[in-house]
Amino acid sequence: MPELTRTEALDLVGRGDAEQELPDQMRSDVRLLGSLLGRILRESGSPGLFEDVERLRRATIDAYTDESAEAFAHAARIAESFSVERAHEVARAFTVYFHLVNLAEEHQRVRILRERDGRPDPTDAGDSITSAFAQLSAEIGEEAARRRLQELRFHPVFTAHPTEARRRAVSSSIRRTAQLLREYDGALPHSTDRRRAERRLLEEIDTLWRTAPLRAAKPTPVDEVRAIMAVFDETLYTAIPHVYRRVDDSLQGVDAGARAPIVRPFVRLGTWVGGDRDGNPFVTTSVTKKAASIASEHVLRGLEHSAERIARTVTTSADTTPVSAELTALWQRLAAADEDGAADAHKRAAGEPHKAVLLLLTRRIKATRTRNADLAYGDPEHLLADLGIVQDSLAAAGAPRQAFGHLQQLLWQVETFGFHLAELEVRQHSAVHAKALAQCRAGGVLSEQTAEVLEVFRGIAQIQHRYGPRAAGRYIVSFTQSADDLAAVHELARYAVGDHGTLPVLDVIPLFETFADLQAAPGILAEIVEHPAFAARLAETGAKLEVMLGYSDSSKDVGPVAANLALYEAQALISAWAQERGIVLTLFHGRGGALGRGGGPANSAILAQPPYSVDGRFKLTEQGEVIFARYGEPAIAMRHIDQVVAATLLASAPSNEQRNRDAAARFAPVAHAMDAASRARFFELVKADGFAAWFATVTPMEEVGLLPLGSRPARRGLSVESLEDLRAIPWVFAWSQARINLAGWFGLGTALEAVGDEALLRDAYAQWPLLRTVIDNVAMSLAKSDARIARRYLDLGDRPDLAELVMAEMALTRQWVVRIAGGGELLANKPVLQRAVKMRSPYVDALSLLQLRALRTLRGVEGEAPQEWQRLLLLSVSGVAAGLQNTG
Structure with a gap:
């Protein structure tokens, strides 16, 4: 097969106006990847494939630029001329091209973020948390702004809604290609490293080309759970505490890392994956419990590795860094419970008491993961208390940088993820509850669906007992149309556990979706908070209430314009009602990735919300391709979180609220x-x-x-x-x-x-x-x-x-x-x-x-x-x- 010339290879990418406007580095990346794809099409495609792709590509570019009917008809004729087998190959070629262009664009975003990090003040972006804090301080004073910062909450909820069209195998290949592009970018021109990177890029693009783009079968709910775990393992576990660190570094300046942090963990993860049974008969109680188990396994394994790594670095000797009485008492308790571990720790950390304690804490985390009842932690709060004793001892001994350095990262991770990783939320349709409740009240034999409705409450109780109440406690009622729809959940829970069972701790969340439901929302809320079960839960939580708004069905119901206006009005009315009642309201935005489902930049949407509707708390659904676009790469994930949290902080600034009110x-x-x-x-x-x-x-x-x-x-x-x-x-x-x-x-x-x-x-x-x-x-x-x-x-x-x-x-x-x-x-x-x-x-x-x-x-x-x-x-x-x- 003849070698592809550089000119021929570059033809695959094209030299249209948009390509010419690219930044030089990105244009170079696009041309590189396009040229390598061209070589692969010549090497691995059927004879003439490259030429057919090129013919169609040139024709569609011509049709796009001159907009004439004849140019468009010419492109259509080329597409019509292909056999179905050739059309398959051409479609795959263009799809691979898109994956590579998307990768190059992401690489450029990361490059820009890294260049920003290299500036004298890398946090000077106008939409960063640091700049938002400075603006808020100027409006309400630094002390009040600091309180707002410490009360912040950003709560993305990952869902399994079917909008990710790529196979996981394709996504994995793209990730490997991205890493190779970074290696190519970092190597010197004409060097052995660059030639090696180019060779491996060709190998990976060939793999991408040869990988079937479509799944052979639908994923199961458990498959969807494991796909989300990849994002946690590869990105979020380390990216989220890095966001905290960056903000604290900026706010504390030269004292950063040498004293207790200003920033409290403000991110909480949620998930519907394995819990959302609205219209999905494949999500059962067994699946929900398995989802919780998989998530816990992942986070405990991460905490175990982090604790082990930190223990190896805290090699402070008893001579230079004397221990506190509390640390000595902690060692004695740990050693009495784990004699073998104590002997090993004494051997590995002779004269290094802080390290010895951390080694035993690592063993307790492992015991929690493996369910060793003799050593396992009952809840993350006890682990936090033990880590706090180590931190306080280091700080009191004059080693604050040891106390508030990597050890602080671990505390942030435990506070953010607990032992459950993400708060698993259950969702079910109000009509399903109504049918189940009618059967329960009538007595007699229950249908299979009703039995499953009741079983989920027992499953939630089991998850809470094993992983703590934060692991699963939110129950969302789709198509809430009355207070009875919400009260039904509490009644079903009582039927499920009987007179002697343990009721799960539940926050029942209404989901208002249609135009009519959005308009009725304030009246429904005013009625439901008088319900005994709701009133009791409000008293337990300090009057905290969560309300979910659906963007998808409201848009399909009345169109995107009326839906946006209705959503704004509903938020304004619900927020005003909550203010009057002294209720701490969190609005949960059921946004999709596409613009017809509330998609678009989240930070600008936050700043456009009605007064009091954000108040330092922002919760939204993240799904499908959006999850991987926003959270799949560490630098981009950190930037996204920074922007959204900054907008959340600024949304309740007097100037922003007044602007929205006046407008x-x-x-x-x-x-x-x-x-x-x-x-x-x-x-x-x-x-x-x-x-x-x-x-x-x-x-x-x-x-x-x-x-x-x-x-x-x-x-x-x-x-x-x-x-x-x-x-x-x-x-x-x-x-x-x-x-x-x-x-x-x-x-x-x-x-x-x-x-x-x-x-x-x-x-x-x-x-x-x-x-x-x-x-x-x-x-x-x-x-x-x-x-x-x-x-x-x-x-x-x-x-x-x-x-x-x-x-x-x-x-x-x-x-x-x-x-x-x-x-x-x-x-x-x-x-x-x-x-x-x-x-x-x-x-x-x-x-x-x-x-x-x-x-x-x-x-x-x-x-x-x-x-x-x-x-x-x-x-x-x-x-x-x-x-x-x-x-x-």
Whole structure:
């Protein structure tokens, strides 16, 4: 096979406008990875594959840049000319390219973060915790700001919603490629190390090319649990305490590490993985208990290794660092309980009493993991107390840097993760509770579903007994529509444990999802807090109450514009009610990754919330591809946490609350006009006769359900007769695959047109954070859509009236967004995002054309679909998801 020339290899990447605008280092990375992929396609693909990929690539770039009908038709003809086998290969080639471009972009972000760390003041970013603390101190005084800092809480909750289109094997290959790119970047030009890194990059890209991009079967809930553990093991276990350390270093200056930290651990992890049974029959009590066990195993193993590593470094002698009386007493207690361990510690740490104690503490952590009852800790608080004795002894002996250095990292990890790692939350639908409760009250034989509903309460009690009450105690009720829906949980728990069993400690959390439920929320809350079980729990927790808001179903219910306005109003009313009642409220935001499900930058969304609705506490769901994008790489994870926590701290600053309060009052007539107009337009589409069937025809909605993304079914029933039958994720996913992204923008153009006053709207965009967030998110959603491709998907249906409605609203929305945001084109005010979209769009277009061909073929086949065309469709779905970088 002839060697690929450098020019030919670079052709795969292209030299379009967006590529030329890349930073030099990133452009170099993209060209390197593209050239290596080109070599692999020549070496490992079938004859002529590289040339076919190149033909389609050039054609889609031409069509993207000149926007002529003929250029687009030429690209479509090329896609139509491929055999189905060749189309498979081309789709895989473009998908691998997206993985590599995404990797290069992530590498550039890490590079920028490291360059920032090299500056004289690496914490001077305007959206960092340190800068937020400085701003808050200027407004309310340093002492008050410090109290706010110590009361902070950021609580991401990882979910198993099926939106991660990549296989874990693909993700692992990408991670290995990322490490090799870092090695290549760090090696000298023309050196042996660089040649070695390039050779290994070729090997890894060849592996990526040869790895089947689609899972062979749906993952089980336990598979999903283990996938989340990878993020903890590789990133979060060390990244979170590093965030604490960075903030403390900045605030304490030269005294950092030499005295007790100012920062208290402000991150708590939550998880629905293995606990969310709403619509997922595969999540049983057995799965939930196994999820808790797996998580505990991972965190205890991490704590064990950390304690062992620290013990080896604390080699302070008794002569230079005398021990406290408390440490001596601790040693005696530990040695009496573990004679063999004491003998080994005495041998390994002769004359080093602090090290000896830490070695015995390590053995106790291991005993906790292996369930050795004689030595195991009963709870993390006892471990924290023992570590505190070691820390205090070192500090009192004049060794504060030993006390508050690496040892402090371990204390932070225990405080953050406990023995459970993440707080496991159970979720179930209110209708399931109602059926179960009716059976329990009637007596007699219980159905299998009701038996499982009751069993979960016993399972929660067992998890709490083994890992502590923090391990599992939140119970979320989906589609809460009345106070009875919440009271039902407490009644079911009593049925489950009987008169002599142990009731689990439960915080029952309402989830308000539909437009009507959001409006009814304040009244439901006012009623439920009078319920005896709720009142007792509020008294136990110091009047702490958590309320969850659903972004997905509300958007599917009334459209994205009205849903955003309704969510804002619900938060304002609930927060005002909580303030009046003296309730410490935490609003839990059920956000997805896509813009139609509350996605978009979290920090700007936080700063746009109503007064009192954040108050130093921010909790949200993180799912699918978002988990790995935000938390998969340590430097990016730390930066994301820094930005979100900074916004959480600043959200309750007097200036921010006053700005949101004033804007909401001033632009209330605008909000009212937009709400009414957008809802009417949305209903005109979704309430049209035959809409659900038409939607299933013009998007790959049915085929999305065939993708083995997650364990949960894609819909609630056997068929989709109406939108109520369809889950929010495939609703969003299908529109994004069709390059329409309707769930993220539909109705905004009509809403802005209804206001009509461009000067007023420009003023609102500048002064009203909520509108600015909505418009910026819509701009991103529209930038990832494509009118010409959208038209071809809509032509798959036989409803030109609905197709014209969608296309007219898309054009109108695009026109108004550009006029209000300025700059002449979408994302002109966000050049980095604009560049990222432009760099990918022509290549996404190529996959969309292949997907359209597969869809047309499948739509024209009676009976069972040809397997090879169905596989092409699923391959293209995976590739488009990688190119757009969000799915559900």
